[in-house]
Amino acid sequence: MRRVIFLLIIGGAGLAILIGLGTWQLQRKAWKEDLLQTIEVSIAAAPAALPQAPVKEQDRYxxxxxxxxxxxxxxxxxxxxxxxxxxxxxxxxxxxxxxxxxxxxxxxxxxxxxxxxxxxxxxxxxxxxxxxxxxxxxxxxxxxxxxxxxxxxxxxxxxxxxxxxxxxxxxxxxPEAAVTPQAVTTAGIPNNHLQYAITWFSLAFIWAAMTVYFLRRSRP
Missing domain, CATH: 2.40.50 (OB fold (Dihydrolipoamide Acetyltransferase, E2P))
Known part of the structure; x- marks a missing residue:
């Protein structure tokens, strides 16, 4: 009985952590998508005069x-x-x-x-x-x-x-010169949070399956 309780505690805790990490990555994905949209709006905005004292945090892009x-x-x-x-x-x-x-x-x-x-x-x-x-x-x-x-x-x-x-x-x-402009885009900003979420949820599934397997083996 103690073994079963131990497996339930470890299995439940591990499953909760892995699902939590997957959910967190989905939240990060939504945050990154909003950030990328904000950056794209800034990049494509009508050009204005150069600020007198540009600040990285507010003038980037x-x-x-x-x-x-x-x-x-x-x-x-x-x-x-x-x-x-x-x-x-x-x-x-x-x-x-x-x-x-x-x-x-x-x-x-x-x-x-x-x-x-x-x-x-x-x-x-x-x-x-x-x-x-x-x-x-x-x-x-x-x-x-x-x-x-x-x-x-x-x-x-x-x-x-x-x-x-x-x-x-x-x-x-x-005038144009013999150089190809490389305009600023969001292409180089990574957004891999969906892949990370899939990884965590996959591990959660494996963890749950292993927990069930060991619980069955623990039956008298």
Missing amino acids: RAVTVEGEIEGNALHVFWVTKDAETGYRVIAPFVTTDGRRVLLDRGFIPAAEKTTSLSSGQAAVTGNLLWPDEGDWTTPAPEVDTNILYSRDVAYMAERLNTEPVLIVARSAA
Whole structure:
């Protein structure tokens, strides 16, 4: 009898925990979907003027439009497109008409065109503010001699190019240059909570089946 009670307690507790984790992941899924929808609205909103003092928490993904001058010196961030093409994102200083210096992600160039000179000078740019979360402890250090970075570290790039720590990711620019804009999207933001929920519920089913199996074996 004690064995049966023990199995019921362990089985019930484990089942409750696993079902709870699955339910929590479904709640997280709903939260993530709402978040993605909010981000998509921000990305697609009508572009406005660049805020005087952008704040990451409230201005991330904000659509902006700026006019000014693209400077010729640029940083190259190693990149692989969704089509598995390797190349670089071109990050250049942008001087607005009111004298502010910010970072501009002009877009993607193939690796073979790294040494190709891109047009600079007066331009009108529409894009989105972004503070990318790309680097971690495994990210290689920047290669200063070859001008290759491995993440868009806004603070580092701003220091290198003497700009504000503000990054505009272009979705269009006039005049156009030999660079492909890589507009901000939600495609890179993971939403795997449904898979996690299925995993927890599957484990709950297995746990329940094992509990029933051992209970039957415990019968006299």
